[in-house]
Amino acid sequence: MADEPAWSGRVMYGSLLIDSIQPECRAMPKHPAISPAAQAVRGAVYSGLARKPASGRPPVPLHVGDTWMDPAEGCRMQDLNVDDYPGLHRYSPVPGYPELRDRIAEVHGRRCGVATGREQVIVTAGATAGLAASVSALVAPGEDVLLAAPYWPLIAGSIRAFHANPIDVPVMTEAETAGDAVACFERYRTEKTVAVYWNTPHNPTGRLLDREWLVALTDWAREHDLWIFSDDVYEDYVYDGEHVHSRALAPDNTISVHSFSKAYGMAGNRCGYLAGPENAIGAIKRIVTNINYSACSASQRAALNALNGAGQPWVDAAREKYAELGRHAAEVLGLPPPRGGTFLFPDVSGVLDERGLDGFLGDLAEAGVLVAPGPSFGPYPNHVRLCFTAAPPDEIRRGVGILADHMRR
Template sequence: MPTHPHFAPAVQTLRSSVYAGARPAAGLTPIPLHIGDTWMEPPAGCRMEDFRVADHPGMHRYTAVAGLPALRARIAELESARTGLETAPEQVLITAGATAGLAAAVGALVAPGEQVLLGAPHWPLIAGAVRAFNAEPVSVPLMTAVDSAEEAVACFERLRSKRTAAVYWNTPHNPTGRVMPREWLAALSDWAKSRDLWILSDEVYEDYVYAGEHVPTRPLAPELTIAAHSFSKAYGMTGNRCGYLVGPGRVIEAIERIITNLHYSACTASQLAALKALDGPGQDWATRACIRYSDLGRQASEALGLSAPEGSTFLFPEVSSALDERGLPGLLTDLTEQGVLVAPGPTFGPYPNHVRLCFTAAEPEQVRRGVEILAKRLGV
């Protein structure tokens, strides 16, 4: 045992910001393409100003840990319709963002020293959540590396060990903008079942598909899958910190035990906003946003000489042609000096020659300028 006071081992493996490489240069208004956000304001009627104490007395008090009963019930209905699986309100857990939900799921399902296989490139925070609970994230190159369901399964199987407790994948995909085909998901789910592994299925961009279709994982492995969803991404409410998990009742109950002690509950007003969005103006807003995002994704990908994104709000260009002897840090420094912030590839797994950009994180005109600067540097 080391001399106290020391930090927990987890701290040594974590960075404070996954975007530590990107800092705005003095004097320039930065174009923040490094964060997964939207420039759009949330639907009218679903903003904080729309929830008044006169209509919602006690709206600044605690809710139950698992969330407002009306919100859980509404989501259960939607989820039943969306997946064809009869889903009870007890299978839904409202969380302080999908991030908090996925982190708590790791806390409930993965013991210290166990491993979680992450379909890579992966959403950066899932690796951090696994490390925070003193478990080990293992990157499994997938979206940039394989072309078939069989290869996808082989990639995961190759890195599986006796210590593997769970697998994580996300679709529509952050950061590549691809959408996982049904056959891949079916084959991977069958494989996870055969290996008795939990599946953490991150579907927070499910409403943003521009080609193909989003396939939810739960129907493929209902007893093993914990699906993460986000009001942040669906309705432009990232700052509200409200999302939800859906899974088997006994698993949701276990995750609730962790949530109780990690953050207790999501913000009450954020839950009201989520319920309002589901009941009213959310769907229209998401439909309009989807058309707009699709255009922006196509324009950005064309400017960079990439395939158009099939979903999500990201592109993940390979940038080797723009690197000099300073490597990726040099490129990030140069771009930052020009006011363009992008996320470094290594935060997504073993990707020293990639960057991620979010094509909805700033006003479209700003994004266009940022992409132009990047394209010029890449020699496109």
């Protein structure tokens, strides 16, 4: 199990008496000191480029999860104006425009099979902000959140920022069966465990958690009264199998996390949403009010246009293109094709020299390709992650070819 920090003292958190979040022998920070929580959070999670590539061309950005495709017509910023959308530059209601929340409730409820109302939905400034607010609202300082590793890298930082403990559970690389997955989580569960996090389709491996696994995992979480942070942001991008919503299996325990960035190519808009129990969504709303107040008004209008029909043809076309690029990248790299999502996570241990992964990343960067280092996703010092949708297809193929050459050396 991952090492845990030493804590001292006990404090009241609501009606609960819990371990203090003050590290041993450390006074509260005073100017100009920085808080321990901020120091524990990574300032960057991706590899950088120390020198220009030898070719002189801009590097192929396989390191960041994004798309080269612009949003659908009707969902771009130039498609919105104050004549059609009065109040476009004013605050929206904190939980989002009512008409957007109603439409989300309808679409999400139909997809997951759980009747959903407006009060069970909150629109957030991206899925990232939504997950951070969920942690703040539902996890007390000093408590543990079990992360299905490897995991989306920013979740660990969000947990640390709110003085809780992310616990790496290598379920995605060690478990072969649903029973193995439950046993893996159970080995790391303690009396401090209050929540679990997983994402499917999976960032970074491209795997898909099937129904058998999710039934077993949600049953286990309910048995132990754990919150489930279910990251469903790639639900539209399944190439082999079906996406199963954890909320359909454990609606009273699950915060379902969604992203217009990933679904409709709107990463710069910073707009996502959460669906879950009304009391939990209400608590999250209180946190959101005091952090960013509300999601961008124009982004919400674009999101509503996407859900009202403009976005679906775009998603269908993107899915076909993403699937082809994923199959190509996997074949070139000698990996199984991704079942969903936009990522692959190869093990490069066979080509590392005495410089380790840093040396490999540096050589690759000089050759003109950026990838994300495995340690950003958990205890994976010999892996890298690539996104096969972050640049136009010809550039992706060129970058994957360079990566493959380096993996064969």
